[in-house]
Amino acid sequence: MPYELDHRLVVGVAPSALFDLRESDAAFKTSIDAYRSFQDENIDKPMPKGAAFPFIERLLGLNDLSPGDPLVEVILLAKDDAVTGLRHLKSLAFYGLKIERAVFTEGSAPSGYIKELNICLYLSGNRSDVARAVSNGLPAGLVLGRTARSEEHSDEAPGALRVAFDFDGVLADLEAQKVYDREKLPGFLAHEVRHASEPHQPGPMAQLVRALGKIQRKEIERHNSDPGYAPRVRIALVTARQAPAHERAIRTLRDWDVQFNDAFFLGGIEKARVLRVLRPHIVFDDQLDHLEGVAEEIAAVLVPYVGDDGKSSQDTSRVSSAIRSRARSIVGRLARRLRRG
Incomplete structure (x- = not known):
């Protein structure tokens, strides 16, 4: 029986929203080969948390309200291929972030999959990808900033x-x-x-x-x-x-x-x-x-x-x-x- 998405809150998130990609972006700007080598050499080094990471983490935490039928589904939408994208998945596992589904579209904007996957929010730090999604009438937002803000607030309830x-x-x-x-x-x-x-x-x-x-x-x-x-x-x-x-x-x-x-x-x-x-x-x-x-x-x-x-x-x-x-x-x-x- 297929895993249904229609009754869930589905978010599609790009690595540029979830992680701080400044180091890997610098390698990418050198060449594709340099980027592949950089990701391979750092495969076991978790990527730093990006601006949207706390939001996604807390959103997924709400699934404890319905353990057998999750309320929230987050799908990684990356323009990597599966090999260079492996570091993203290993970083998610390191942080214990339960994102189990991913779409890799080597070099292509993933906006064509947003509607079919019932995504009600696509987050990316890539201006052109967001513009493309918006021009097609899709619910996309451009994440400003690169680094996750401090979570040190003594008055904040757990999981708020x-x-x-x-x-x-x-x-x-x-x-x-x-x-x-x-x-x-x-x-x-x-x-x-x-x-x-x-x-x-x-x-x-x-x-x-x-x-x-x-x-x-x-x-x-x-x-x-x-x-x-x-x-x-x-x-x-x-x-x-x-x-x-x-x-x-x-x-x-x-x-x-x-x-x-x-x-x-x-x-x-x-x-x-x-x-x-x-x-x-x-x-x-x-x-x-x-x-x-x-x-x-x-x-x-x-x-x-x-x-x-x-x-x-x-x-x-x-x-x-x-x-x-x-x-x-x-x-x-x-x-x-x-x-x-």
Whole structure:
């Protein structure tokens, strides 16, 4: 009997999101042969954890809610061949990360398999692979940063998973954003008030948040039968919306049967101020400007959204230069501190 995926939360993750690939990337840029040799020579050396590693680890930890029928499936999607990809699999085994299924597509973007594998989230650190997936209407996100953040937080419950989402262009479609672009804030607010009782159409991360909502309900069932069990999934909405546009967003999420534990309607306040306190294990936003300030501290995912007009809500070509600029800024500040010290 085949292993079914249709009722599970399925994530496809690229090695560039799961591991810090700077060393292997340097070898790859030399030549394919140098890359193969590097992977062979380091076959038993675990790859450093990447930015999305804590999120994936904690997501998989939720499978203890249904041991015989896992709620979550994570599939490695790699552009390696199986030989060079062996080091990825050995690194997963070293860390005890239960990713048992992998797809290797030597040199080709794996986006063609996303729909068939029922993947509701594809994470990659490769800008062109994410752009290709998004252009085909697939739920993909570009992971900013390379290294896993520190997990040393004394007040954090074991296995806790905090996920933060923007609303327009991430959970919902671009309908309201188009109104804002056309009519600015007054027109946008008036439009949302008129349509407050109408749920928004789903955006690229709607299937993911619905699947997380299903796990939340499983946790409530567990808590009802075992009052000592503390639910681990905590979902946050962090949006630039403000009153009175908040009502339609709330009604939409209620219609989707998703419980948001935290909601921030910031109306133009810098999102980084909230995210630094909330410290989600991952945050999804369609605007690079909202993520740049926290990408070194939090696993930040840019969700480029393509609307009906074929245009993306975010030009991913800006990403690499923006990250390099921020990195230079950080290095400069550190150098000045060292000189002063």
